[in-house]
Amino acid sequence: MATNEYEGVLKKIEELTTNAGQIQDEVLGEILSRNAGTEYLRGFLHGQTEKQLFKKNVPIVTYEDLKPYIDRIANGETSDILLAEPITAFFLSSGTSGGQPKMTPVTAQVTKNCELFRRLYESPVIKHFGDINQAGKRMELMFARPEIETPSGLKAASVSTSIYNESNFRTILPKLYTSPIETIFCPDPNQGLYCQLLFGLIQRDEVVTVGSLFASTVLRGVKFLENHWQELCYDIKTGRLSDWITDLGCRNAASLVMKPNPEQADLIENICNCKSWEGIIRKLWPKARYIGCVCTGVMRQYTAELEFYCRGLPLVSAFYACSEAICGINLEPLCKPCDVSYTFLPNMAYFEFIPVENEHDESIEMKRNDEDTELVDLVNVKAGQCYELVVTTCAGLYRYKVGDVLMVSGFYNNAPQFQFVERKNVILSVDQEKTSETDLSKAVTEAKALLDPLGFILTEYTSYVDTSSAPGHYVLFWEIKGKEGNHCKELDPKIMVECCSKMEESLHYTYKIYRKRNIIAAVEIRVVKQGSFEALMDYYVSKGTSLSQYKKPSCIKSEEALKILDSRVIGKYFSPKLPL
Ligand code: AMP
Numbered sequence: 237m238a239t240n241e242y243e244g245v246l247k248k249i250e251e252l253t254t255n256a257g258q259i260q261d262e263v264l265g266e267i268l269s270r271n272a273g274t275e276y277l278r279g280f281l282h283g284q285t286e287k288q289l290f291k292k293n294v295p296i297v298t299y300e301d302l303k304p305y306i307d308r309i310a311n312g313e314t315s316d317i318l319l320a321e322p323i324t325a326f327f328l329s330s331g332t333s334g335g336q337p338k339m340t341p342v343t344a345q346v347t348k349n350c351e352l353f354r355r356l357y358e359s360p361v362i363k364h365f366g367d368i369n370q371a372g373k374r375m376e377l378m379f380a381r382p383e384i385e386t387p388s389g390l391k392a393a394s395v396s397t398s399i400y401n402e403s404n405f406r407t408i409l410p411k412l413y414t415s416p417i418e419t420i421f422c423p424d425p426n427q428g429l430y431c432q433l434l435f436g437l438i439q440r441d442e443v444v445t446v447g448s449l450f451a452s453t454v455l456r457g458v459k460f461l462e463n464h465w466q467e468l469c470y471d472i473k474t475g476r477l478s479d480w481i482t483d484l485g486c487r488n489a490a491s492l493v494m495k496p497n498p499e500q501a502d503l504i505e506n507i508c509n510c511k512s513w514e515g516i517i518r519k520l521w522p523k524a525r526y527i528g529c530v531c532t533g534v535m536r537q538y539t540a541e542l543e544f545y546c547r548g549l550p551l552v553s554a555f556y557a558c559s560e561a562i563c564g565i566n567l568e569p570l571c572k573p574c575d576v577s578y579t580f581l582p583n584m585a586y587f588e589f590i591p592v593e594n595e596h597d598e599s600i601e602m603k604r605n606d607e608d609t610e611l612v613d614l615v616n617v618k619a620g621q622c623y624e625l626v627v628t629t630c631a632g633l634y635r636y637k638v639g640d641v642l643m644v645s646g647f648y649n650n651a652p653q654f655q656f657v658e659r660k661n662v663i664l665s666v667d668q669e670k671t672s673e674t675d676l677s678k679a680v681t682e683a684k685a686l687l688d689p690l691g692f693i694l695t696e697y698t699s700y701v702d703t704s705s706a707p708g709h710y711v712l713f714w715e716i717k718g719k720e721g722n723h724c725k726e727l728d729p730k731i732m733v734e735c736c737s738k739m740e741e742s743l744h745y746t747y748k749i750y751r752k753r754n755i756i757a758a759v760e761i762r763v764v765k766q767g768s769f770e771a772l773m774d775y776y777v778s779k780g781t782s783l784s785q786y787k788k789p790s791c792i793k794s795e796e797a798l799k800i801l802d803s804r805v806i807g808k809y810f811s812p813k814l815p816l
Pocket residue numbers: 328329330331333530531532533534553555556557558559560638639640656659785787
């Protein structure tokens with residue numbers, strides 16, 4: 237983006253946020269007037285387009301409610317049963333944060349919005365870090381998944397795969413990114429990753445940012461590098477690609493640029509050969525100005541480890557979006573991951589919000605039905621309040637619950653800014669208590685603080701409810717790593733037992749009451765060996781999840797996934813006493 241172009245985009249952000257209310261009404265008006273004649277909306281609005289009628293008659297839905305319509309279109313019926321604009325393809329959501337992958341319609345308007353969105357979220361980044369597009373290349377880890385063809389002949393792919401397939405992206409790729417297209421589309425993600433790291437290292441002096449869509453993929457890259465740096469250095473030294481890279485596309489791409497470079501290989505070897513990998517990203521890519529990846533939500537658990545590897549380089553979470561809708565951008569890219577807020581863009585969809593009460597204020601609160609709750613418009617949300625996000629889009633989603641809970645942290649002009657709180661549906665429950673992703677994350681944060689002074693870091697965790705014995709109990713899987721290469725074997729079991737107790741103490745009131753009444757048994761932490769969570773990621777990727785969009789589940793629901801972790805357990809610890 238040229239300087240005057242990004243300044244123009246910053247101006248556009250001012251306009252959008254200043255006129256948020258009016259733009260929202262226009263967006264809804266346009267969606268309704270275009271789509272009032274569809275089978276879906278006719279059933280509720282009888283051809284009318286008034287906002288009040290929409291609010292009164294159109295139900296709040298989940299994916300399951302819209303799935304029959306989407307399936308009918310995928311099977312060959314015309315798209316106008318759901319939306320007037322022709323569907324050009326489908327986006328496939330990752331399916332790791334919310335269960336099953338979902339298919340959402342893509343139209344020409346969606347593609348246009350995606351292009352505009354990219355410019356909108358990049359402008360604040362360029363304002364703070366300079367024009368990275370002119371300064372050098374991005375070492376971004378990207379992984380496409382094969383497209384699926386629906387019976388109607390429409391293609392379905394993850395958002396990231398769709399972006400990598402666009403001709404615009406393919407045109408700018410060689411100039412702006414270190415990874416050749418063949419490595420992004422390599423069917424074996426490990427071969428693709430190896431080659432992307434190799435290309436990133438070969439061009440290390442040109443690299444101005446390192447990143448991926450989500451923090452977990454960047455960490456996956458660093459861990460892969462830990463296991464493969466000697467081999468990568470050998471390849472760079474000799475100018476020959478390792479034999480296990482059998483993908484022809486990758487081999488061809490490599491043959492075009494690889495030549496023996498012993499000096500570069502020695503430099504990289506010296507950097508990687510040191511005992512501590514603190515700041516390794518900065519050392520390997522010395523011109524990098526920031527690490528770009530989403531670090532909020534479920535990705536927050538990776539920030540401590542990422543900060544260790546990038547020492548001082550800012551972590552930039554530039555946007556908040558999902559396959560179903562584009563939502564917001566981060567206007568303060570330098571802000572710490574824990575403080576990041578996303579300013580909603582009123583032109584991207586019509587946004588409504590269901591107020592969310594704190595579940596644990598009283599012992600057990602009866603939840604209200606969505607039907608009884610008045611939905612709040614974008615500009616009317618209140619600072620400090622949590623809401624569940626509901627979107628109406630130009631692509632056939634009407635009052636659709638995304639499944640994310642957000643908290644209003646403030647306003648930019650008239651557009652609210654939100655912090656991501658949690659996925660709505662991730663809940664541990666043995667009896668009537670409900671433990672959300674946030675409850676769990678708070679308790680884990682308290683407990684893992686006990687490891688810090690001993691030189692250990694909790695690198696990954698997840699959970700599930702074990703009801704194989706009565707009463708049931710919460711199980712946490714923890715992968716722990718020594719900061720200076722100290723080994724988990726040296727970890728004192730007493731500390732792990734204390735971590736279990738700390739977890740229980742830090743959980744909510746209802747949990748503790750139930751625990752004291754022996755309705756729930758003691759929390760268990762199962763320490764798993766190094767690489768277990770990589771194996772979990774591999775499992776989900778083998779099932780079709782895009783590595784670029786993978787989000788580790790906070791709570792494991794699949795038997796197979798559970799087996800993967802259980803088979804790697806190296807220690808089991810229980811809370812020995814009742815919580816206070
Ligand atoms: P998908 O559609 O598979 O890419 O997943 C979208 C989901 O990823 C959203 O509904 C959120 O739960 C999560 N997500 C996306 N962007 C962010 C973000 N910036 N912070 C936290 N979670 C995010």
